Amino acid sequence: MPSVYVETYGCQMNLADTELMLGHLSGHGYYRTDTPETADVILLNTCAIREHAEARVLGRLAELAGHKRRRPDLRLGVTGCMAQHLRARLAERAPYVDLLVGPDGYRRLPELLAAERGERDPYVGLRLDPAETYADLVAAREPGVRAWVTVMRGCDRFCTFCIVPYVRGRERSLPGPALVEEVRRLAALGTREIVFLGQTVNAYHDGGWDFAELLRRTAEVPGIARLRFTSPHPSDMSPRLIDAIADCPIVAPQLHLPVQSGSDRVLARMGRDYTVAAYEALVARLRQRRPGIALTTDVIVGFPGEDDTDFAATEALMHRIRYDAAFLFKYSPREGTRAFRWGDPVAADEKARRLQRLIALQESISAEINRALVGDEVEVLVEGPARRPAGWMAGRSPAMKTVVFAGPATPGELVRVRVETSTSHSLTGLALRG
Ligand code: 5AD
Ligand code: SF4
Numbered sequence: 235m236p237s238v239y240v241e242t243y244g245c246q247m248n249l250a251d252t253e254l255m256l257g258h259l260s261g262h263g264y265y266r267t268d269t270p271e272t273a274d275v276i277l278l279n280t281c282a283i284r285e286h287a288e289a290r291v292l293g294r295l296a297e298l299a300g301h302k303r304r305r306p307d308l309r310l311g312v313t314g315c316m317a318q319h320l321r322a323r324l325a326e327r328a329p330y331v332d333l334l335v336g337p338d339g340y341r342r343l344p345e346l347l348a349a350e351r352g353e354r355d356p357y358v359g360l361r362l363d364p365a366e367t368y369a370d371l372v373a374a375r376e377p378g379v380r381a382w383v384t385v386m387r388g389c390d391r392f393c394t395f396c397i398v399p400y401v402r403g404r405e406r407s408l409p410g411p412a413l414v415e416e417v418r419r420l421a422a423l424g425t426r427e428i429v430f431l432g433q434t435v436n437a438y439h440d441g442g443w444d445f446a447e448l449l450r451r452t453a454e455v456p457g458i459a460r461l462r463f464t465s466p467h468p469s470d471m472s473p474r475l476i477d478a479i480a481d482c483p484i485v486a487p488q489l490h491l492p493v494q495s496g497s498d499r500v501l502a503r504m505g506r507d508y509t510v511a512a513y514e515a516l517v518a519r520l521r522q523r524r525p526g527i528a529l530t531t532d533v534i535v536g537f538p539g540e541d542d543t544d545f546a547a548t549e550a551l552m553h554r555i556r557y558d559a560a561f562l563f564k565y566s567p568r569e570g571t572r573a574f575r576w577g578d579p580v581a582a583d584e585k586a587r588r589l590q591r592l593i594a595l596q597e598s599i600s601a602e603i604n605r606a607l608v609g610d611e612v613e614v615l616v617e618g619p620a621r622r623p624a625g626w627m628a629g630r631s632p633a634m635k636t637v638v639f640a641g642p643a644t645p646g647e648l649v650r651v652r653v654e655t656s657t658s659h660s661l662t663g664l665a666l667r668g
Pocket of ligand 2: 389390391392393396397398399433434467
């Protein structure tokens with residue numbers, strides 16, 4: 235039986251796609267291996283969101299070229315967003331790559347892998363297919379208390395900085411009842427937490443079901459303790475969805491709500507479709523309807539035209555909102571996007587300075603928020619042994635914070651923990667029994 239080794243780069247959607255590919259390939263006689271040295275097939279499931287992600291893959295491909303030289307029968311493939319984005323450059327920079335397969339081509343992997351490679355060209359599966367949802371394929375999921383379930387694919391928003399709509403194609407949703415069935419199956423296998431995934435997950439719609447309906451239906455599945463989703467777009471946070479978040483206790487009190495910038499001028503140029511005031515009104519509503527809800531975000535610094543005043547507005551917004559955590563990025567021009575033609579006018583050292591300022595600001599806010607939790611009890615969904623100290627266990631709070639605690643516990647169990655110490659990234663405490 236041939237073996238396949240997959241390395242995954244980028245977001246949670248890519249990890250879920252890797253599980254999908256592995257499930258599909260196992261149905262065609264492949265088994266998974268964790269060692270590239272002996273694998274018959276090596277796939278890099280790649281990301282194109284920033285230049286850095288692509289540079290890492292190009293470096294890794296150069297390393298893997300050695301395997302290919304030693305074992306000419308090895309099949310080396312690049313899948314995912316970067317295969318779609320950099321088709322020509324990949325063929326030129328890494329001509330030894332046998333296979334380029336984009337996010338809508340995974341169904342063809344077994345067929346492409348079985349074919350003899352032609353003289354010059356790698357096999358390609360790069361046609362975007364707006365109807366492809368892989369709804370009928372069975373993912374090979376990593377066992378664990380948490381499972382990621384893709385509910386929609388693609389994106390129609392075309393934010394001016396973002397490559398996703400070009401490499402993942404148009405928005406499409408999976409059938410709602412089948413998704414609920416899938417969650418039922420996962421619950422029967424011991425899954426306690428479900429994370430719904432989609433590039434703009436709250437744009438989900440299937441027949442009469444919107445995302446709020448999908449959440450409500452899933453919340454009824456017995457055995458599931460927590461339900462999360464990522465990433466929503468602020469403009470698709472409908473009143474019905476806010477109601478569902480407020481009404482369903484198993485929908486975790488935590489939301490990743492990418493803001494990107496705190497300046498209206500920059501938001502307009504980014505094509506984000508909301509103002510700072512609208513975003514803050516949304517946050518206020520969420521906090522009113524679901525008290526204590528933890529918020530995280532994405533911010534880009536150094537977008538073309540972002541000046542000191544714009545940046546100061548972003549800092550001020552972060553001070554006002556006080557996110558639990560934030561993913562902070564330097565703008566990276568992506569060929570093919572609308573913003574690409576505006577160049578990259580903010581100097582590299584200025585971008586670095588802005589990024590450092592936001593990192594320091596967020597670190598201090600996260601540390602303060604977590605410090606205020608010391609003495610509180612939190613309910614922890616136990617995942618497994620902590621990396622350290624030896625003998626301790628680790629899990630996540632409802633807000634998705636990592637909690638390390640002393641005391642016996644079993645993965646999948648909900649344990650009450652009294653928080654004793656905190657950092658900006660995690661909480662430490664003691665399990666309370668009885
Ligand atoms: N440059 C920097 N960051 C980007 N993101 C998306 N595109 C770019 C880009 N060209 C960030 C956004 C998005 C997150 C997943 O990645 O903040 O929310
Ligand atoms: Fe990219 Fe914007 Fe779509 Fe998010 S909503 S994937 S940032 S285009």
